[in-house]
Each structure stands twice: as C-alpha cells, then as structure tokens.
Amino acid sequence: xxxxxxxxxxxxxxxxxxxxxxxxxxxxxxxxxxxxxxxxxxxxxxxxxxxxxxxxxxxxxxxxxxxxxxxxxxxxxxxxxxxxxxxxxxxxxxxxxxxxxxxxxxxxxxxxxxxxxxxxxxxxxxxxxxxxxxxxxxxxxxxxxxxxxxxxxxxxxxxxxxxxxxxxxxxxxxxxxxxxxxxxxxxxxxxxxxxxxxxxxxxxxxxxxxxxxxxxxxxxxxxxxxxxxxxxxxxxxxxxxxxxxxxxxxxxxxxxxxxxxxxxxxxxxxxxxxxxxxxxxxxxxxxxxxxxxxxxxxxxxxxxxxxxxxxxxxxxxxxxxxxxxxxxxxxxxxxxxxxxxxxxxxxxxxxxxxxxxxxxxxxx
Amino acid sequence: xxxxxxxxxxxxxxxxxxxxxxxxxxxxxxxxxxxxxxxxxxxxxxxxxxxxxxxxxxxxxxxxxxxxxxxxxxxxxxxxxxxxxxxxxxxxxxxxxxxxxxxxxxxxxxxxxxxxxxxxxxxxxxxxxxxxxxxxxxxxxxxxxxxxxxxxxxxxxxxxxxxxxxxxxxxxxxxxxxxxxxxxxxxxxxxxxxxxxxxxxxxxxxxxxxxxxxxxxxxxxxxxxxxxxxxxxxxxxxxxxxxxxxxxxxxxxxxxxxxxxxxxxxxxxxxxxxxxxxxxxxxxxxxxxxxxxxxxxxxxxxxxxxxxxxxxxxxxxxxxxxxxxxxxxxxxxxxxxxxxxxxxxxxxxxxxxxxxxxxxxxxxxxxxxxxxxxxxxxxxxxxxxxxxxxxxxxxxxxxxxxxxxxxxxxxxxxxxxxxxxxxxxxxxxxxxxxxxxxxxxxxxxxxxxxxxxxxxxxxxxxxxxxxxxxxxxxxxxxxxxxxxxxxxxxxxxxxxxxxxxxxxxxxxxxxxxxxxxxxxxxxxxxxxxxxxxxxxxxxxxxxxxxxxxxxxxxxxxxxxxxxxxxxxxxxxxxxxxxxxxxxxxxxxxxxxxxxxxxxxxxxxxxxxxxxxxxxxxxxxxxxxxxxxxxxxxxx
Numbered sequence: 001x002x003x004x005x006x007x008x009x010x011x012x013x014x015x016x017x018x019x020x021x022x023x024x025x026x027x028x029x030x031x032x033x034x035x036x037x038x039x040x041x042x043x044x045x046x047x048x049x050x051x052x053x054x055x056x057x058x059x060x061x062x063x064x065x066x067x068x069x070x071x072x073x074x075x076x077x078x079x080x081x082x083x084x085x086x087x088x089x090x091x092x093x094x095x096x097x098x099x100x101x102x103x104x105x106x107x108x109x110x111x112x113x114x115x116x117x118x119x120x121x122x123x124x125x126x127x128x129x130x131x132x133x134x135x136x137x138x139x140x141x142x143x144x145x146x147x148x149x150x151x152x153x154x155x156x157x158x159x160x161x162x163x164x165x166x167x168x169x170x171x172x173x174x175x176x177x178x179x180x181x182x183x184x185x186x187x188x189x190x191x192x193x194x195x196x197x198x199x200x201x202x203x204x205x206x207x208x209x210x211x212x213x214x215x216x217x218x219x220x221x222x223x224x225x226x227x228x229x230x231x232x233x234x235x236x237x238x239x240x241x242x243x244x245x246x247x248x249x250x251x252x253x254x255x256x257x258x259x260x261x262x263x264x265x266x267x268x269x270x271x272x273x274x275x276x277x278x279x280x281x282x283x284x285x286x287x288x289x290x291x292x293x294x295x296x297x298x299x300x301x302x303x304x305x306x307x308x309x310x311x312x313x314x315x316x317x318x319x320x321x322x323x324x325x326x327x328x329x330x331x332x333x334x335x336x337x338x339x340x341x342x343x344x345x346x347x348x349x350x351x352x353x354x355x356x357x358x359x360x361x362x363x364x
Numbered sequence: 365x366x367x368x369x370x371x372x373x374x375x376x377x378x379x380x381x382x383x384x385x386x387x388x389x390x391x392x393x394x395x396x397x398x399x400x401x402x403x404x405x406x407x408x409x410x411x412x413x414x415x416x417x418x419x420x421x422x423x424x425x426x427x428x429x430x431x432x433x434x435x436x437x438x439x440x441x442x443x444x445x446x447x448x449x450x451x452x453x454x455x456x457x458x459x460x461x462x463x464x465x466x467x468x469x470x471x472x473x474x475x476x477x478x479x480x481x482x483x484x485x486x487x488x489x490x491x492x493x494x495x496x497x498x499x500x501x502x503x504x505x506x507x508x509x510x511x512x513x514x515x516x517x518x519x520x521x522x523x524x525x526x527x528x529x530x531x532x533x534x535x536x537x538x539x540x541x542x543x544x545x546x547x548x549x550x551x552x553x554x555x556x557x558x559x560x561x562x563x564x565x566x567x568x569x570x571x572x573x574x575x576x577x578x579x580x581x582x583x584x585x586x587x588x589x590x591x592x593x594x595x596x597x598x599x600x601x602x603x604x605x606x607x608x609x610x611x612x613x614x615x616x617x618x619x620x621x622x623x624x625x626x627x628x629x630x631x632x633x634x635x636x637x638x639x640x641x642x643x644x645x646x647x648x649x650x651x652x653x654x655x656x657x658x659x660x661x662x663x664x665x666x667x668x669x670x671x672x673x674x675x676x677x678x679x680x681x682x683x684x685x686x687x688x689x690x691x692x693x694x695x696x697x698x699x700x701x702x703x704x705x706x707x708x709x710x711x712x713x714x715x716x717x718x719x720x721x722x723x724x725x726x727x728x729x730x731x732x733x734x735x736x737x738x739x740x741x742x743x744x745x746x747x748x749x750x751x752x753x754x755x756x757x758x759x760x761x762x763x764x765x766x767x768x769x770x771x772x773x774x775x776x777x778x779x780x781x782x783x784x785x786x787x788x789x790x791x792x793x794x795x796x797x798x799x800x801x802x803x804x805x806x807x808x809x810x811x812x813x814x815x816x817x818x819x820x821x822x823x824x825x826x827x828x829x830x831x832x833x834x835x836x837x838x839x840x841x842x843x844x845x846x847x848x849x850x851x852x853x854x855x856x857x858x859x860x861x862x863x864x865x866x867x868x869x870x871x872x873x874x875x876x877x878x879x880x881x882x883x884x885x886x887x888x889x890x891x892x893x894x895x896x897x898x899x900x901x902x903x904x905x906x907x908x909x910x911x912x913x914x915x916x917x918x919x920x921x922x923x924x925x926x927x928x929x930x931x932x933x934x935x936x937x938x939x940x941x942x943x944x945x946x947x948x949x950x951x952x953x954x955x956x957x958x959x960x961x962x963x964x965x966x967x968x969x970x971x972x973x974x975x976x977x978x979x980x981x982x983x984x985x986x987x988x989x990x991x992x993x994x995x996x997x998x999x
Contacts, residue, residue, distance in 0.1 A: 131373070174377045231414065234399040234407025247415045252582035272400040279393055286389075290382045294375060302374050306381065313385040320392050324399055 010359035011061070015288040019336055019351045022281050023050050023344065026262065026337030032244045033258040033265045036251075042258060042339055049341035053348030060352030064360060068353075069126065069300050072119035076144065079116040082109040083151040098155045099342075108342035110152045110160045115346055117145050117164050118311055118353070122304040125175040132176040135184055142168070158205060159260075159332035163314055170310035171303055209328050228253045229261055230325040232268040240271030258339045260331060263323045278337075282316050285351070289313075292358040301357040308353045416590060417580050420551065423571035424517035426598030428531060428561070430607045431633075431833065435522055437531055437562075442518035443498050445490040447473070448510045448584050458510055459489075465504070466490050466497050472654065487553075491650040492518060509585035519555070519562075519649040523607070525642040526614045529670045530605065530634070530770070530831060532560020533645035558648060560670075561603065561831055563771050568835050571598030599836025604633030609924070609951050613638050616947035620933065621665055622908070623672040624943070625814035625829070626926035629914060632818065632827025632845060634768070635924060636947075639671040672814075673766070673773040676807035677929060680886035681736045681936070682910045683803025685858060686816055688729060690756035691744045692854040699857040702728050705739035712795040716742055733861035734869030736885060738802050745801025750792060753800055754780035759848055760819060761826060766811045768829040769841065776812060779805040803886060813912050813927035820859050820882070821914035821925035824850030862914070866958075870937040871911065874945040875958035879915055881948065885936035886910035888929075909933030911940030918952055 027050070030043045060068075068075075086109050090097040099106040124141040145168050153161035173182070197206065232248035241247065246268035248254050257265050267275050286309060293305035312335055319334040321327045333340055335347040399407065428437040445466060447458060459470050468490050476487050489511075490497060498513050505512075519534045521527065535558045541547045546566070550556060556570070557563035574595030579588040613624045613636045624638035643660055660668050669675060691697045707723035709716045718724065718738040724731070732740035745753060758764065763778040777783075779800070781792035799805050811829060818827050825845035832840050862882035865871045871883040887907040899905050914925040926944075933939025942961065949956040 170381050174374060174381065176373075176377070228414075230399065231407050231410045233396070234403055235411035236400050237404035237408060238401050247411050247579075251415055251579070251587065253414050267396065267400065272396055275396045275400065276393065279389065279396075283386075283389055286385060290378065290385070293378055299374075302378070306378060309385075310381065313388075317385070317388045317392060321395070324392065324395050326392070326395055 007061075007359050010362065011355055012288060012292070012358050015285055015358075016057075016351065016355060018281050018284050018288075019348065020050075020054075022278065022285070022336040023053075023348075025266070025278060025281075026334075026339075028243070029262050029266050029269075029337065030258045030339050032246070032269060033249050033262065035244060039258065045341065046339055046344065049344040050348070052341070053345045056345050057348045057352035057355070060349045061356050061359070063356075065304055065353060065356040066298070066300055068356075069119050069123045069304055072116065072123040075116045076120050076148075079109070079113040080148060080151065083113055083148065085109075087151065087154060096155050096157065098157050105341065108340070110155065110157055111342035111346040112349075113148055113152065114160065114163065114311065115349055115353070117148055118167065118307040118350070119304070121145060121168055121171045122300060122307045125171050126298075126300040126303040128175055130176065132178050133172065133181065134178060135181045138172055138177070138181070138185075141172075156202065156205070157331060159330035162330065163311060163318075163332065166314045167307055167311040171307045174303065174306050208330070225255050225261070225329055226325050228255070229264045229323050232264045233324055236268040236271045236274075238272050240267075240269045240274055243269050245269060260319065260333055260338060261323055262338050263320055263334050266337075267323065279320065286313050286316070288358075289354045292354050292361075295361055296357050297361045301361070305354055305357045308350050312347075312350055414582075415579050417578050417586075419576045419578055420554070421574035421576055421592075421595045422516055422555065423573045423595035424597050425519060425534065425555070425562075425571065426569040426835070427600045428569075429600065429602050430605045430610075431602065431635075432606070433602075434607050436527060436603055436605065436607070437519060437521050439517035440520050441515050442492045443495075444488045444514050444516050445493045445497060445501050446512055446514055447477075447487050447489050448512065458508070461508065462489055462511065465500050466493070509583060512586075519646075521645045521649075523610070524644050524646060526610055527605065527637070528560075528642040528645045529639035529672070530560055530637040531603075531645065532562040532564075532770075533558055533648035534562050535648045555649075559645075560770060564769050565601065565832060565835065569598045569601060572596040601832060601836070602834040603831050604628070604631075604635060604833050605637065605831065606635045606922075609636040609921075609947070610638070612636075612947040612951040613928075613943070615950065616943045617928075617930075620939070620943070621671075621931040622933070622940075623675060623810035623929045624926065624947075625672045625810050625928075626924050627814050627818045627827060627829055628922045629818040629821035629827070629925040630845075630923070632815075632829045633833065634829055634831050635922065636926070637672060637831075639669070639675075641665050641667045643667045670770065670772065671929075672810040673768060673770055674809070675929070676774060676776045676809055677888040677908050677910075678806060679803040679808045679813055680888045680907070680910055681738075681803060682813055682816070682884050682886035682912045682927075683801075683806070684733060684736065684741045684886075685820060685862070685884050685912065686757060686760060687741050687744055687748070687753065687801055688733060688858050688861070689760075689820075689850065689854060690752060691748050692729075692857055693756075693850055694748065694752055696747045696752075697729065697744055699730070699853075700728050702726050703732070703740045703743045705737050707739070709739045709742045709798070711742070711746065711798060712793070714795050714798075716798050729857065730861040730864050731869075733858070733884065734865040736865075736870050741801045742798050745797055746794075748801075750780055750797045750800060753797070754778060754782075757806070759826075761812050761815045762806065762808060766809075766815055766829050768811055769832055773811070774809065776808045777806060804889075810927045810929045813910065813929075814925065817912040817914055817925040817927055819848065819850075820855060820862065821923065823852060824848050824855045859914075866913075866941075870935075871913070871941045873937060873941040873956075873958040873961055874911065874913060874948070875956065875961070876915075876945065876949055876952070877955045877957045879918060879948065879952055879954050881913060881915045881944070883911055883913035883941060883944065885941055886912075887933075887935045890932070903932050906932040906934050909936040909939030911936045911944055913941075913944050915948055921952065924948075 027043050027046050030046055034040045034042050086100060087097055090100055093099055098110065099108050121141060145164055149161040149164045228248060232246065232254050235248065246265055248268055249257050249265040254261055254264055266278060289305060289309035289312065293302050293309060296302045296305055315332060315335050318327060319332050322329055333343040424439040427435065430436050459473060462468055463470055473487065473489050501511050501513050521531060534555050537547060537550055537552065537554050537556045541556065542552065547556060557566035572595060575593045576589060577591035578586045579590055581587050609626060617624060617638055617640050621640050624636055626636035627633065628635055647656055692699065704726045705718055705724040707718050707721050724735055724737045727737060727740060757778050763776055765773045765775045784790055784792055796805060815827060815829065819825065825847050827845040830841040834840065859882055862884055863880055866874050866881045866883045870885040874881050874883050887909055889907045891905050895905060909930040912927045917923040928940040928943050930939035930943065945956040945958055945961055
C-alpha cells in the first residue's frame with residue numbers, strides 16, 4: 001500500500017515533531033528517574049519502543065482512515081478476544097493480568113483495545129443520521145464499549161477502562177446527545193459509583209480513593225504515593241532542582257516514577273517552567289487534533305479525530321492532575337512520556353490517526 | 365454540498381468539547397503554579413525532611429586519672445552492630461535474619477526498639493561486636509542495608525571491680541532519667557553516668573556530641589553525608605584515688621564483705637575506697653545483660669550497695685574516740701583521769717558489762733582507749749550526759765551526709781532525747797546514755813567514721829570527703845576543712861592513745877615496722893547478746909569488725925586516715941585491723957609486725973628510724989615531738 005506523495009506532503013509535520021519532542025523529553029526524564037536503580041537501562045527500551053511506534057504510526061497513516069473506521073467492527077472481535085485471552089492466560093504481574101509476555105516483551109492489549117474502541121465509537125456515531133440522540137441511541141454502542149471496559153477493568157486496570165468513558169461521552173455529545181440524556185447519565189453514574197463502591201471495588205481500589213480524601217490517615221501506605229508526588233512537584237519550585245538532581249526521585253521516595261508518575265519527576269527537576277513547557281507541547285498536540293476534527297472533510301473524519309483527541313486529552317489531564325494530587329491515584333500512563341512500550345506504541349498510533357484524518361482532508 | 369451544512373452543527377459542539385479540554389488544562393496548570401510557586405517553600409522543606417537526618421556523633425567522655433596520672437577510666441573504640449529503625453515494616457524479618465547471623469538477644473532488642481526516641485535512630489543490636497561479626501554484617505551491606513556497623517567510644521575501667529563503687533559506671537540513659545532535670549536535653553540512646561563519680565559529674569565529663577547531617581534514601585539508608593560537626597571530647601579529670609593504695613586495700617580485703625575508706629586527713633581527698641563484694645563496671649558499658657543485672661540484684665551479699673556511704677552500722681567501740689574528744693574538750697576528764705574497772709558498772713539499776721569479765725583494774729584514758737575498756741567510757745559518758753554526747757557527735761558529722769561527691773549517700777542515725785521524743789514519743793532514760801557511751805543506739809557509715817579518724821589525724825578539723833581534684837585542669841572541691849575548735853592538747857591526747865592501741869593494745873595487728881600507725885578497734889553487734897549466745901556459729905549473727913586508723917606521710921606518700929569495716933568480722937582487732945596492717949605494709953613496703961602477722965624474715969629492716977616515730981600530721985602542730993608517755997599499767 002504505497003503512500004501517495006501528495007499525502008506525505010500534507011502530513012502535519014509540526015504535530016508529529018511535537019509528539020516526538022514530548023517522547024524525547026520522556027526518554028530524558030526516564031534516564032533521570034532510573035539512573036540510581038537497576039532499571040537504568042530502561043530508556044534504551046523506550047527508544048526502541050518509539051522507533052517501533054514510528055513504524056506503527058506510518059502504517060496507521062498509510063491506510064485511509066475511512067477504511068479503518070469502516071472495518072472497526074472487524075477489529076473489535078480480535079481486540080475482545082485478546083482481552084479475554086489476557087485474563088485467561090497472562091501471568092500475574094504485580095497482582096494484575098494486564099500483559100502478555102512474548103519473547104521477553106510485555107504487551108498490554110488494553111492499550112490497543114483503546115484504539116479499537118475509538119474506531120468503533122467513531123463508526124457508530126458517524127453512521128448515525130439523527131440530529132439529536134437520546135439515551136436509547138447510546139444503548140448498543142454503550143454495551144459494546146462497556147463490555148470492553150469491563151474486561152479491561154477485570155484485569156484489573158481501572159485507569160485504562162476509565163479512559164473509555166469520557167471518550168465515549170465526548171463523541172456521543174458531538175453526535176447530538178440531548179441535555180436531558182446527559183443529566184440522566186450523570187445521575188446514573190452516581191448510582192453505579194455508589195453500587196460499585198459497595199459491591200464491586202477491590203480493597204486496594206477503595207483505599208486509593210479514601211487515601212485521596214485523607215492521605216494523612218495512612219501516610220506510609222496508600223496515601224504515600226500521593227503525598228510523595230505532591231512533595232516532589234511542590235518542592236520543584238519555579239525553576240526545579242536541576243536535571244537528575246531531584247531528591248524525591250533520586251532517593252527513591254517516589255514510586256512508579258518512570259511510569260505513571262513520570263510527570264512528577266519532570267516537575268521536581270524542571271520546576272514550573274518545565275511543567276509549562278511540556279503542558280504547552282501537549283496543548284499544541286491537542287489543539288492540532290481538535291483543529292483536525294474541525295477541518296475533516298467528512299463525518300467519519302470529524303468523529304474519529306474527536307474521539308482520538310478526547311482520549312488523549314483525558315489521559316493527559318487526568319495523569320497530570322493525579323501527579324499534582326488533585327484526583328485519586330489510578331494506574332494511568334501519561335501518553336508519549338511514560339515508560340512502557342504498549343503505551344508509547346498506542347500513543348503514536350493515536351497521533352497517526354489524527355495525521356491520517358488531517359492529510360486526507362483535501363482528497364476525495 | 366450537504367456535507368458542509370451538516371458539519372456546521374458539529375462545529376459548535378466540537379468547540380464546546382475543545383473549551384472543556386482547554387479549561388481543564390488551564391486549571392491543572394494553575395494548580396501547578398499553586399503547588400510549585402506559591403507553596404514551593406513548604407514542599408521544599410518537606411522534601412528536605414524526607415532526605416536529611418540528623419545523627420549524633422557520641423563525644424567520648426572525659427578520661428579519669430588517679431592522683432598520679434594513672435588511668436582509672438578511658439574510652440576504647442568498639443564496634444556496634446546497629447539496626448536503623450526508620451521502617452519497622454520489616455523489623456521482625458530483619459531481626460530474625462540478624463539472629464541467624466549473629467548471636468543476639470531478640471527480645472532485648474525489641475525492648476530497646478520500643479523505648480521512646482526520635483523517629484530516625486540506630487538501635488544497637490550487638491554491642492562490642494567481634495571482628496567476625498563486623499565482617500559478617502559488612503558483607504551483607506547491599507542486601508541488608510538497614511544493618512550497619514558503627515564505631516563508638518566504649519567506657520572501660522582497667523581496675524574493674526577494684527574501683528566500681530567510686531567511679532561508678534555508664535550506660536544508656538533510662539526513661540526515668542530522661543524525665544529528670546539533671547539530664548535535661550540529653551537525647552535517648554546517649555550514654556550517661558549511672559553511678560558513682562560518672563553520675564555525680566556526668567554533665568562535666570560528657571563533652572559535646574557532634575552532629576552528622578546525612579542524606580538517606582526512601583529505605584532510610586544513608587547515601588551521603590551533607591554536613592559534619594565534630595564532637596568535643598569530655599575534659600579529662602583527676603580523681604584523688606591512689607591506685608596503689610586502692611589495690612593494696614583490695615588485696616587485703618579479698619574475700620571479705622565490707623568497706624574501706626581512706627582519706628587524706630588534711631584535705632578530705634579520698635585515697636582509697638572499697639565496697640566488697642564489688643561488680644565489674646565494664647559489664648555496664650556494653651549495656652548490661654538482663655541476667656547479670658538480675659543476678660547482681662539478687663545476690664544476698666548485695667554487690668550493688670555502695671557500702672561505705674550506704675551501709676550503716678553501730679560504731680561500737682570506735683565511738684570511744686569521739687567520747688574521749690568530747691570529754692577532754694569539755695574538761696569532764698583530764699588526760700590522766702582514772703577510773704576503776706571491775707568488769708562491770710552497776711548504775712541506774714542495771715549492770716553494764718565490760719568485755720573483759722575480770723575487769724581492767726584502774727586505768728587512765730590512754731590505757732582505756734588502748735584496751736577498749738567499756739567501764740571507763742560508761743563513766744565518761746555518764747558525766748558528759750547525752751546532750752553533750754549528741755552535740756559532739758553531730759558536730760563531727762553523725763546523722764548527716766558527709767557531702768562526699770558520690771550520689772545516694774545516707775546519713776545514718778543518732779538517738780538522743782530529741783530524736784526519741786520526735787520518732788518514738790517516749791522520754792530518754794539515763795541508762796540509755798550508758799549505751800551511747802560505747803557506740804550503741806546509733807548507726808554510722810564507714811565514711812562518717814573515716815571523717816572522725818581524719819579529725820584526730822589533722823588536729824581537729826572536719827573534712828568534706830571528696831574524690832574529684834580537677835576537671836579539665838580546673839581545681840574543684842577546694843574548700844578548707846572546718847575547724848571544730850578542739851584544744852590541741854585534746855587531740856594530741858587521743859592521737860597518742862590511738863598510737864598506743866596499735867603499739868600494745870587491741871589494734872596490734874595493724875602494727876608496722878618503721879611506721880607509726882594509730883587506731884581504734886570496734887565491733888558492731890548485729891543481734892542481741894542473748895540471740896548471739898543462742899546461735900554463736902551462724903555467720904549472719906556475728907558482729908561486724910571496725911577499725912578506724914591513721915598513719916603518717918612517708919616517702920612522698922600522703923598521710924592517711926580512714927575506716928575499715930569487715931562485715932561479720934566479729935572483733936575489729938581480729939578482722940579489720942589486720943586489713944589495715946597488710947594494706948599499709950604493702951603500700952609502704954614495710955613489714956607488718958603485729959601478732960599473727962608474719963612478715964617474710966628477710967624483709968625485716970633495721971630498727972625503726974627515729975624520724976619515723978614523730979607523728980607530724982599537721983603543719984601547724986606544735987613542733988614538739990609527742991613522746992609517747994604511757995601511764996604505768998594498773999596493777
């Protein structure tokens with residue numbers, strides 16, 4: 001499937017390069033966060049993942065997004081199969097079944113299932129011809145995405161499962177979800193939340209939420225991560241402690257400092273200035289994504305770009321807010337920056353989907 | 365273009381979504397401004413608290429030297445295996461592992477971990493570890509970072525038992541001490557004085573601990589040193605003890621329970637101080653094992669009691685010295701006043717016996733002291749009356765602490781009408797005065813009796829006994845003894861009588877060739893005479909033997925005055941006097957020549973040099989040599 005030269009010309013190089021710049025900052029931060037541990041070689045793996053991610057991005061870009069969305073239901077089946085398989089066959093790592101281990105590489109199917117969900121949601125709502133939607137119109141797509149979320153949550157990986165919800169709602173809203181339905185969903189969400197607190201949530205999940213409300217109650221246990229991250233971020237001050245000089249990260253006070261909490265290390269070592277720069281880069285990527293949605297040539301393009309942009313936006317905002325101690329701790333990586341091959345791959349593929357929509361806006 | 369029509373509706377909704385995202389991003393960025401810029405200083409402090417710990421560097425305590433500069437207490441470097449207790453989560457597991465590696469008492473360590481103290485500290489798991497232990501721990505530095513080895517100054521007492529009760533010992537500060545004002549500001553885990561001079565002069569000897577500010581990682585393991593303030597060593601101190609005299613008395617007292625106090629009569633400096641049985645203070649430096657502690661506490665001979673200042677006994681016949689001094693000073697008798705001793709005195713409707721059943725006959729004061737005649741002193745005491753006896757006894761330090769620089773001294777007791785009225789609400793019977801005359805109805809410490817001996821030796825001045833001479837080069841305890849106002853002739857008469865007592869009386873076993881020793885024997889009844897008669901063999905019923913004594917300066921060695929008490933030694937002449945004889949003989953290198961004292965034949969030197977005979981203790985004494993003038997013995 002050769003790519004048309006004209007298409008290549010229309011690639012949004014600024015967005016691609018900004019994404020790669022963020023990933024590069026991520027690698028540098030991983031170097032710093034791992035330097036005093038036995039994981040000091042991790043940045044090399046991350047570089048490989050970025051390289052692989054670029055290939056995946058090219059593949060994503062090379063197939064017309066309309067063909068991808070059109071076949072989303074076909075991708076949904078193997079994605080669900082993979083999620084079931086990971087539950088059945090994956091080894092238990094740190095108490096969870098999230099990863100296949102193939103030839104020494106850990107592969108996290110949920111990261112890719114997210115993208116399938118994005119295509120699927122874009123397809124369902126783009127094909128809907130109604131001007132306004134009620135709750136009944138959300139039922140079937142809701143069940144399909146909900147099943148996927150349940151499988152992911154069962155691993156358990158509540159963070160990833162949770163990201164599907166705002167993406168779904170954003171696209172439904174775009175498709176014309178009525179105000180009444182939105183309020184009904186909010187009310188329903190509260191009921192489900194209360195029920196799941198009583199029946200479904202595991203103790204460690206509850207602990208994360210209680211410790212968010214009162215971290216001092218168990219400062220060595222569940223509240224520890226939030227407290228230490230806040231200290232790391234806050235102590236960074238305006239200009240930061242200097243690259244590789246963060247005491248919280250270098251002395252190991254900060255758990256998960258090169259995965260979910262990588263932004264904490266960045267904030268400690270590079271201060272508010274570093275935070276503003278990186279958040280600015282993310283803002284640029286998100287702005288280009290929404291802009292792409294706005295200039296897409298068809299409904300499918302609008303919905304796909306919005307779905308991807310919402311997914312990315314939610315992940316970025318939630319992760320950064322979590323690092324600052326604003327929201328409960330959830331296992332949610334920061335797209336492009338956090339260490340982890342599957343996350344990097346799926347993030348770059350998401351970027352690829354945006355590029356795909358944008359570069360084909362003039363072509364019939 | 366239906367398509368573009370359609371997209372216009374979408375555009376509006378898209379803008380709303382975009383606005384939500386931008387709003388969220390701005391909010392989050394604003395919160396980072398709040399955390400990092402507005403509250404940055406606060407969080408920076410928290411981060412510093414996370415990473416920096418203050419660890420004291422123990423300052424070595426000041427060493428103690430004897431009067432000639434020989435070491436009494438010093439510090440040697442010792443290795444402690446310590447456990448850093450910041451994270452107690454794995455404490456039990458760590459302890460289990462440690463027990464496998466080293467032979468440690470897990471329960472004792474648990475107890476130490478449970479005492480209050482700062483959050484970050486090292487708890488000693490094994491004190492004074494061997495080189496093998498050190499190597500074992502060092503080899504596991506990586507897998508067991510919570511275990512480490514530190515070098516600490518360990519207090520060590522080369523004399524061991526010999527000076528346990530004077531020097532005392534050290535140990536980690538106890539919870540009770542931490543609440544006490546004298547230890548204010550001293551942190552948990554600090555080694556402080558626990559007894560003796562170590563306790564009395566704790567603050568002065570302690571020096572100032574240094575401080576290390578260290579960087580620790582999240583496991584509480586030190587990764588770097590940020591700052592170091594060196595400790596200031598405690599100042600060295602000079603103690604008045606004379607090691608040679610101390611050892612001479614220790615050897616002479618070997619196997620006996622009891623006390624020795626030897627003072628320099630001019631100053632009150634303690635030259636030798638012994639409480640038998642003793643314990644090894646070095647055992648406490650390591651943090652004493654509970655079994656040893658229990659053993660020391662349960663020992664019926666009570667080795668932890670500081671007998672010279674805590675043991676109280678009736679002075680018995682040694683009180684006759686005080687009786688004589690009072691009577692002469694008050695002109696109740698003259699030095700040649702004679703009384704007849706038929707072996708008893710019948711007075712106030714009671715018969716008071718002398719220890720010599722057939723009686724001493726008629727005798728003067730000198731013979732009465734030399735032979736320890738009870739009847740003579742019954743007569744003296746009756747004439748002095750209880751009020752004057754009491755006044756003189758208290759003037760010479762009875763029923764009061766001597767003020768020696770040791771903790772926990774007791775004052776003893778002197779029964780007189782006032783005391784009886786107050787304590788027993790009964791009146792005084794004249795017959796009780798008779799008992800007081802020969803040292804009954806009162807209890808004294810050996811330290812108090814040593815002071816009495818010093819009064820006789822120095823011409824009538826009461827000393828405050830003390831050990832410490834200098835701390836950090838600064839003289840301490842420099843006050844002068846208190847002049848009691850005795851006429852010189854009074855003290856001379858008693859002193860000569862005491863010389864006679866050793867030369868030819870009850871104290872002959874303290875007799876030395878070439879050295880004029882004066883003394884007075886005594887025995888302190890433990891049970892009533894009737895009880896003693898019923899069970900004469902039981903050791904616990906036997907009276908204690910007393911000997912108070914003095915001897916002149918000789919060959920650069922100081923004049924001495926002191927008291928020896930041998931528990932259950934029966935008579936002082938049999939038990940306590942020989943201790944003094946043996947000790948002074950060894951100290952001065954002269955033979956002991958008293959009865960039963962067998963010097964090696966080849967060490968008997970030529971007859972005593974005349975210069976040794978004059979007893980010149982007091983510089984301002986009249987220079988006339990006090991020629992002994994024994995009165996003719998009664999027929």
